[in-house]
Every structure is written in C-alpha cells, then in structure tokens.
Amino acid sequence: MPDGNGGERKIFRNMRTIEVSEITKNIKEMCIEANHFLSEDMEKVLDRAAEQEESPLGRQILEQLQENRKIAGEDMIPICQDTGMVVIFLEAGQEVHFVGGDLEAAVNEGVLQGYQEGFLRKSVVKDPIQRENTGDNTPAVLHCRIVPGDKVKITVAPKGFGSENMSRVFMLKPADGIEGVKNAILTAVKDAGPNACPPMVVGVGIGGTFEKCALMAKHALTRPVDRRSETPYVREMEEELLAKINASGIGPGGLGGSVTALAVNIETYPTHIAGLPVAVNICCHVNRHSTREL
Amino acid sequence: MDKYISVPLSDEDARSLRAGDYVYLTGTIYTARDAAHKRMQETLEAGGKLPVDMKNNVIYYMGPSPAREGCPIGSAGPTTASRMDKYAPGLLDLGLKGMIGKGKRSQAVKDAVVRNGAVYFAAVGGAGALLSKAIVKSEVIAYDDLGTEAIRRLEVENFPVIVVNDCQGNDLYETAIRAYNREG
Ligand code: SF4
Numbered sequence: 001m002p003d004g005n006g007g008e009r010k011i012f013r014n015m016r017t018i019e020v021s022e023i024t025k026n027i028k029e030m031c032i033e034a035n036h037f038l039s040e041d042m043e044k045v046l047d048r049a050a051e052q053e054e055s056p057l058g059r060q061i062l063e064q065l066q067e068n069r070k071i072a073g074e075d076m077i078p079i080c081q082d083t084g085m086v087v088i089f090l091e092a093g094q095e096v097h098f099v100g101g102d103l104e105a106a107v108n109e110g111v112l113q114g115y116q117e118g119f120l121r122k123s124v125v126k127d128p129i130q131r132e133n134t135g136d137n138t139p140a141v142l143h144c145r146i147v148p149g150d151k152v153k154i155t156v157a158p159k160g161f162g163s164e165n166m167s168r169v170f171m172l173k174p175a176d177g178i179e180g181v182k183n184a185i186l187t188a189v190k191d192a193g194p195n196a197c198p199p200m201v202v203g204v205g206i207g208g209t210f211e212k213c214a215l216m217a218k219h220a221l222t223r224p225v226d227r228r229s230e231t232p233y234v235r236e237m238e239e240e241l242l243a244k245i246n247a248s249g250i251g252p253g254g255l256g257g258s259v260t261a262l263a264v265n266i267e268t269y270p271t272h273i274a275g276l277p278v279a280v281n282i283c284c285h286v287n288r289h290s291t292r293e294l
Numbered sequence: 295m296d297k298y299i300s301v302p303l304s305d306e307d308a309r310s311l312r313a314g315d316y317v318y319l320t321g322t323i324y325t326a327r328d329a330a331h332k333r334m335q336e337t338l339e340a341g342g343k344l345p346v347d348m349k350n351n352v353i354y355y356m357g358p359s360p361a362r363e364g365c366p367i368g369s370a371g372p373t374t375a376s377r378m379d380k381y382a383p384g385l386l387d388l389g390l391k392g393m394i395g396k397g398k399r400s401q402a403v404k405d406a407v408v409r410n411g412a413v414y415f416a417a418v419g420g421a422g423a424l425l426s427k428a429i430v431k432s433e434v435i436a437y438d439d440l441g442t443e444a445i446r447r448l449e450v451e452n453f454p455v456i457v458v459n460d461c462q463g464n465d466l467y468e469t470a471i472r473a474y475n476r477e478g
Binding site: 054055057061064065067068069071072075076077078079080081082083119120121122123131133135160162165193194195197244247248249250251253254255256257258284285286 | 329368371376398421423426469471474
C-alpha cells in the first residue's frame, strides 16, 4: 500500500489488536477500585505501623485509619475525599495494535466513567489560572511507554494534592554527592510534615534530566512498599532514610510519633556529567494504585 | 483530655480548649475551602454580606466526594489549612471561633487565634470515610456553582477533632513533634 511518501507501507496481520473500549472499561474499574481499596502491601505496613507506633495519640490515629479503610471497602465510600488527579502509566507492547478509536480519548473516557459511576470527587480544573472545574475529573496525566511484547500494562494512580503540593525537585551538583541527595530528601519530608497526611510514602528519582527524575519519583510510589531496591547502595539509602525520617518525630497526622513514613522508594537513571537531579514525590498513607495487564 | 463540645462554639468553650485536647463536636458547622474563601474575600472587599455569619461559627476546610443514595454526604476529611491562611485572620476578626483542617498555620493565623480567643482543630487527614459517619446532615447553602467547593451547612454528631492551636498560643504540631524527635 502506498504511504503517500512514495514508499510502500507494509501491513502486518499478526499484530494483536485491542479495542480501545477495553482500555476505557478497565480504567473505569481501576479508578473505582483504587479509591476504595489499598494494595495488600500498603494494608500490611499500615497494620504493622498501628502496632509499632510509640505515641498513644499516634496509635489512635492509625487505628482510625484502619477503621476508615474498613468502612471505605464495606460501604463503598472513598478512603479519602480527595480522590485525586489520575496519573496513568500505560506500557503498550510493540506488537499491539489499538483499534476502535483514539487511545488517549479512551483513557479519559475511562476516568470520566469511573469518577461519575464511582461517586468520586471531581477535582480537576480546566486551566491552572482560570480554574473552572472540568466536572468529570478529566483529563488524566498519561505516561505511555512502548515495550517489547504483545501485552498492555496499565497502572492507575489517583494522586491527592495535599501531599503532591509538598513534592520537590532539586538540581544538585555532582559535588553534592550522596550526602547532598539524602539532605534534599530529608528537607522535603520535614517541610511536608503534617500537610502530607503522614505516615507517608516517599518516592524518589535520582539522575536523568529535570523531567525524568520527577517521573521516576512518581513511578517509585507504585512499587510495593515492602520491596527494596535491588541495587545495594540504593537499598541501604532507602533503609537509612526511612530510619532518619522516623526519628524526626512528625508521626501519624503530624501529631508526634515514631511512624512518619512507611517506605522510601528510590529509582535511579544515568545522568549528565554536570548534574545530579533529585526529585521527591511525597504520597500520603492513601497511596493508591491499581495495576492490570491486558 | 477528651471533651464533648457543642457547636457553634461559645466564647467560654473556645477559651477552655487546650492544644492536645481530643474533642467531639456536636451541632452545626460550615464547610468552605479555597474557592469559597476567595469569593467571601471578594464579597467583603466589595462591601457585601457573607452567606454565613461568622460569629461563633466553625469552618471545616473540606470538599466532600458525592453522596451515594441514602447517605447525607460522601467521603469528608479535612484539606490542608495553610491554603486558607491568607483569608483566616480576617474571618477570625469577624467572629469566627473555630477552624477544622490539617497541617500547620501561619504566624498571622496563630496570632489571630490568640487575639480572638479562637481555636484551630485538626481532623485526621485521609480518614474521610470514617469522618463521614459523624455527619448526619449536609446542605449546600451558598456558591452551588463551585461543586465540591460550595459552602455547606453540616449537622455533626461527636465529630472527632484534636486541638492544635489554642488561645494561649500553644501549637501541638511543634510540641508533639519535639516529644518524639530522636535526632539527638
Ligand atoms: S494528602 Fe492524601 S490522605 Fe491527605 S487529604 Fe490528600 S489524598 Fe487524602
């Protein structure tokens, strides 16, 4: 078939086809699911925190959060009223051919349906300055990647802004080294304090470029909180930082205590000889994400 | 200390509360967050009348998720209070007695709390499903077009809050964190 540029466009018949309506349906369901049920790893660390917290008020708050999650699941009331702006990571296998419409429109249709049918709060404004609510919580923030294979992996992560607002990007110098990175992370967490609804999960991206480190920090929040980095020095850093954050005394709700964070998840990427970018994306205890593979 | 207090908040009750008190509120409170505060400020600047008389009232910084059928309200936890810091001192000077939110307040707000014998309470952030159970009635009374940010009148029963800033200038966020700080 001519491609309009004088060459031949080949049609491969062995591609896997996926109707974009499938994407819509799954995203709708995942928006509702993520806002009412936390992942198993989050449930486990939060339950453990309620046992380990030293402050009586802190324990009381963590027990209320357990009760809150129970009510959320049983009565289908969102865990938190800030049901977030929806961040979506979509990894499409390069053997996949999407048919039946515009993929991005199908993603947003899924968000719209999920937020309407799931009684979720519409928290998105159309323009950052004029601030008129879009009324359906769209658009989502969509990050697509093409990967080998014929599968599609979708992660839906509604992000609340109490904690999003406390996130930071630091463009450090190579000479600042690992100590500079640790200080930057601790500074961001301490500044966040009670605003970010602790106990928090701290997502960190180190390296890459300005936008790459921020994207890694966001993505790091979707890693199970009970799984440490496979890179030995990163793993050590995750453990050391968690201990230091919990020594800060901020505690549950920021009202004092020994459990301020549940995990520090760090991702790294090669960077430029002149730079050391660090991004800290803070998430509250309502660290929501739902993943499916189609 | 656990206390059971009725709202609107009397001058005496507001003055009796101390940072760290665990308080159950019963009665009527109002919601307002960013957009409603901005509009109230504009109304005041234009010499207009506020949709709610501030005197002895309590404002809850909250925008709920939609209610399911048969429920008065959806998820209903606090939002970050510091975004309202710009507006709060003016409202406190008009008689506002209490604010419910989460997170630290500016010095100007803390000063206005002391000056007016008022109080800032924290509700547990991210416990919106649980907190919704203490709300028995909800009605939009102004700024309907703002959706979740409209002003609502809420009837609450034993709504659980913790005193953070009191009329003596105490700040629980500072003292409690110091008590558990192990940085040495
Ligand atoms: S920071 Fe998280 S828990 Fe707190 S209000 Fe926002 S979404 Fe809810």
